[in-house]
Amino acid sequence: xxxxxxxxxxxxxxxxxxxxxxxxxxxxxxxxxxxxxxxxxxxxxxxxxxxxxxxxxxxxxxxxxxxxxxxxxxxxxxxxxxxxxxxxxxxxxxxxxxxxxxxxxxxxxxxxxxxxxxxxxxxxxxxxxxxxxxxxxxxxxxxxxxxxxxxxxxxxxxxxxxxxxxxxxxxxxxxxxxxxxxxxxxxxxxxxxxxxxxxxxxxxxxxxxxxxxxxxxxxxxxxxxxxxxxxxxxxxxxxxxxxxxxxxxxxxxxxxxxxxxxxxxxxxxxxxxxxxxxxxxxxxxxxxxxxxxxxxxxxxxxxxxxxxxxxxxxxxxxxxxxxxxxxxxxxxxxxxxxxxxxxxxxxxxxxxxxxxxxxxxxxxxxxxxxxxxxxxxxxxxxxxxxxxxxxxxxxxxxxxxxxxxxxxxxxxxxxxxxxxxxxxxxxxxxxxxxxxxxxxxxxxxxxxxxxxxxxxxxxxxxxxxxxxxxxx
Amino acid sequence: xxxxxxxxxxxxxxxxxxxxxxxxxxxxxxxxxxxxxxxxxxxxxxxxxxxxxxxxxxxxxxxxxxxxxxxxxxxxxxxxxxxxxxxxxxxxxxxxxxxxxxxxxxxxxxxxxxxxxxxxxxxxxxxxxxxxxxxxxxxxxxxxxxxxxxxxxxxxxxxxxxxxxxxxxxxxxxxxxxxxxxxxxxxxxxxxxxxxxxxxxxxxxxxxxxxxxxxxxxxxxxxxxxxxxxxxxxxxxxxxxxxxxxxxxxxxxxxxxxxxxxxxxxxxxxxxxxxxxxxxxxxxxxxxxxxxxxxxxxxxxxxxxxxxxxxxxxxxxxxxxxxxxxxxxxxxxxxxxxxxxxxx
Numbered sequence: 001x002x003x004x005x006x007x008x009x010x011x012x013x014x015x016x017x018x019x020x021x022x023x024x025x026x027x028x029x030x031x032x033x034x035x036x037x038x039x040x041x042x043x044x045x046x047x048x049x050x051x052x053x054x055x056x057x058x059x060x061x062x063x064x065x066x067x068x069x070x071x072x073x074x075x076x077x078x079x080x081x082x083x084x085x086x087x088x089x090x091x092x093x094x095x096x097x098x099x100x101x102x103x104x105x106x107x108x109x110x111x112x113x114x115x116x117x118x119x120x121x122x123x124x125x126x127x128x129x130x131x132x133x134x135x136x137x138x139x140x141x142x143x144x145x146x147x148x149x150x151x152x153x154x155x156x157x158x159x160x161x162x163x164x165x166x167x168x169x170x171x172x173x174x175x176x177x178x179x180x181x182x183x184x185x186x187x188x189x190x191x192x193x194x195x196x197x198x199x200x201x202x203x204x205x206x207x208x209x210x211x212x213x214x215x216x217x218x219x220x221x222x223x224x225x226x227x228x229x230x231x232x233x234x235x236x237x238x239x240x241x242x243x244x245x246x247x248x249x250x251x252x253x254x255x256x257x258x259x260x261x262x263x264x265x266x267x268x269x270x271x272x273x274x275x276x277x278x279x280x281x282x283x284x285x286x287x288x289x290x291x292x293x294x295x296x297x298x299x300x301x302x303x304x305x306x307x308x309x310x311x312x313x314x315x316x317x318x319x320x321x322x323x324x325x326x327x328x329x330x331x332x333x334x335x336x337x338x339x340x341x342x343x344x345x346x347x348x349x350x351x352x353x354x355x356x357x358x359x360x361x362x363x364x365x366x367x368x369x370x371x372x373x374x375x376x377x378x379x380x381x382x383x384x385x386x387x388x389x390x391x392x393x394x395x396x397x398x399x400x401x402x403x404x405x406x407x408x409x410x411x412x413x414x415x416x417x418x419x420x421x422x423x424x425x426x427x428x429x430x431x432x433x434x435x436x437x438x439x440x441x442x443x444x445x446x447x448x449x450x451x452x453x454x455x456x457x458x459x460x461x462x463x464x465x466x467x468x469x470x471x472x
Numbered sequence: 473x474x475x476x477x478x479x480x481x482x483x484x485x486x487x488x489x490x491x492x493x494x495x496x497x498x499x500x501x502x503x504x505x506x507x508x509x510x511x512x513x514x515x516x517x518x519x520x521x522x523x524x525x526x527x528x529x530x531x532x533x534x535x536x537x538x539x540x541x542x543x544x545x546x547x548x549x550x551x552x553x554x555x556x557x558x559x560x561x562x563x564x565x566x567x568x569x570x571x572x573x574x575x576x577x578x579x580x581x582x583x584x585x586x587x588x589x590x591x592x593x594x595x596x597x598x599x600x601x602x603x604x605x606x607x608x609x610x611x612x613x614x615x616x617x618x619x620x621x622x623x624x625x626x627x628x629x630x631x632x633x634x635x636x637x638x639x640x641x642x643x644x645x646x647x648x649x650x651x652x653x654x655x656x657x658x659x660x661x662x663x664x665x666x667x668x669x670x671x672x673x674x675x676x677x678x679x680x681x682x683x684x685x686x687x688x689x690x691x692x693x694x695x696x697x698x699x700x701x702x703x704x705x706x707x708x709x710x711x712x713x714x715x716x717x718x719x720x721x722x723x724x725x726x727x728x729x730x731x732x733x734x735x736x737x738x739x740x741x742x743x744x745x746x747x748x749x750x751x752x753x754x755x756x757x758x759x760x761x762x763x764x765x766x767x768x769x770x771x772x773x774x775x776x777x778x779x780x781x782x783x784x785x786x787x788x789x790x791x792x793x794x795x796x797x798x799x800x801x802x803x804x805x806x807x808x809x810x811x812x813x814x815x816x
Contacts, residue, residue, distance in 0.1 A: 066572070069529075076536050081555050094540075099542070103783040107534060107791070110527040110529075115797065117522075117523065420556065
């Protein structure tokens, strides 16, 4: 393997920067909604504990938001830097949702974030509250456009090939924005993000409750967080089910790889494997533990449905797209990431249900030390689930950069030498790793300082006004 | 006007917005070592751009996305060709962005100094490199028949481009220092005013040479929009001069308006010189990327035109309103009260 292979390095860089960016996106998407709800409740009830919660989770949201923005810039520019052939080929189609995102959503989001942070005493109360809801709207819309662009890579629609075959040309923007993949992937992504925000709220609340601090406030946020996780999980599950149907229809190879299913099967034979061992070269299965019918049910919503296997699809694609290419993604990666995604999400939901049961009585005292610990450590589960979910989605698309249209290896910049990509890969790795440590430390501090930090008593109105307007 | 040409001007407008807006907050960042004598003045300086730096920076993201969508070939050639300078810009923007958010998170002077340094470097590097990049675009770089950049980093570091970098660095610095003068009181305000005058004089010299060089190239290259470039350059010069005079007379509101004019004039000069090309090839004029051969299809440009027509005025309205909401000065007393409250 050539260590200075630009393709390999560009792929690693894309994977690294994308997953790193995605460490921050779910918390931004989810926590802004939580903060908006808290502030609305405060506005409606006048109960100051909701203001304290707004401030506390608002602070965590902002520490995180900054990282989301700066790492997002890298995402946009690396298409041109590392994937210029891809950019030339799809720019006409792929660029439009990105431009829409900028013009309609991103400007909006960034502007109203500033107004919310600095506007506590400059804006009328209701307008200030509206600002945070504008951020909710902007960030959610932003996610929609980005996912629509991504959906084109999974399932290209609304385009035609130019007469010389040199590029994909947009012919129907409506089709691009209502791609069945984005219609399913958008709710799935958003609900997963909300779920993560919920577990973060639960963890912060549990940490304080386990120490007997801010009992009334933290009990409210704990119960809120648990309900929020469960409600979001229902959304994740329903949309995930829809997404897998779309996936089978549009990218059967991805589903076959997710199942490590080598041969096509129907009905009882289309079983869902809980665990599977294959030969080292990955072409055959040695042993697996299977649940009959389940895969057929998941993929087609019927007990006697048929699911195509890797070998048959490889034969089909060889005929369709030409020989000499392995059209199968790396099976063990897709197989395990698919499972871990579901397991992590399911575990987080189970913990939330248990938590809701345990805390059902009005008691605020410690339930049991280990239970608090479980609640605290459940925080990263949905995030890890989302991350492996993205690994699954993107690795399952390989070897295509745009499914059926362009291979990943053809999308890389032809004129960028490996050492250049290596420099940027090292630079991003170092900076991202350092910032991750700093950011995590800051969020932890903010969470542990709790609702009182930086919130002077309401009696000291003048001082409080000054604190609010001079944030930095 | 045909759609690709319209988008040439819209992309130009978005980059202009970016350079005018992030331009002054680069300048504010760079002014820290000159004007931030103590922690209070540093906080005063940083808080002048607190509510707006983030939305200013979004302009580059939107400009980049629109460049991608409207001119995929240009986007691909530019960003793969100018790889290392762009990498530096990205790293600088990352470090600078998080520094604003992180410096105030701990009450520890060493922690704050650390992030102050990153703000200074993170502001100066993009301020310089954006100039280098744009100057190279206008001047032309080695491009082959497949529109691929074939040069090296050294091709990008030519005297004209370096002068372009120095021009944007000084222009943004002056622009930012003027903004500090406009938004503060006390010693920071007085210091900023004096510094803006001196920086303005230096800018006038350097930018004058750079714009004259640009015009000379445009003239010999037979740029069709040469008269417009000439007018823009003259306007830039008048605005820099006007800014110096206004700052000297303590009219910083007017001085800031002149600063906006100066940046607009400089960007205008470059854009008019470039028209109707988007990235000339130094290898062979036949390989030059033009508005026509680099653009997306009319369908894509049509729907984007509708989006821009509806949303750009809206963006200008709500961002303008944001500046109005935060129009008051960041006073020294304000910071001190906030400091007392934090210790409360």
